[in-house]
Amino acid sequence: MENTINAAIQIIPKTTLKDYYPLIDAAIDVIKDSGLKYIVTPMETVIEGEYGKVLALLERAQRASIEAGAEELIVNIKLHIRNGSDITFEEKTAKHQQG
Numbered sequence: 001m002e003n004t005i006n007a008a009i010q011i012i013p014k015t016t017l018k019d020y021y022p023l024i025d026a027a028i029d030v031i032k033d034s035g036l037k038y039i040v041t042p043m044e045t046v047i048e049g050e051y052g053k054v055l056a057l058l059e060r061a062q063r064a065s066i067e068a069g070a071e072e073l074i075v076n077i078k079l080h081i082r083n084g085s086d087i088t089f090e091e092k093t094a095k096h097q098q099g
Helices: 021-032 051-067 089-096
Strands: 004-014 037-040 045-050 072-080
Touching: 004 021, 004 051, 021 037, 021 045, 021 051, 045 051, 051 072
Parallel strands: none
Antiparallel strands: 004 045, 004 072, 037 045
């Protein structure tokens, strides 16, 4: 499966730190630096790319939060995979874009 897929990841760090946003930011930074297409939303980050690259990136993002100081993670991952063809952000959202 090397078609383009969409994945959403929500990382919720468990920590004793009062300011836990840097633990989330560490994961987002890995996603930003990946070269894959992404959209950061208030509740999750959505990624578009080849199946294998996306799954590897999801693992690296989780590892970044742990390395930044998270003691545990609760991770919600959603995948949208189409058999035999690509899925893009644009095809799913174009009719809802403002402007």
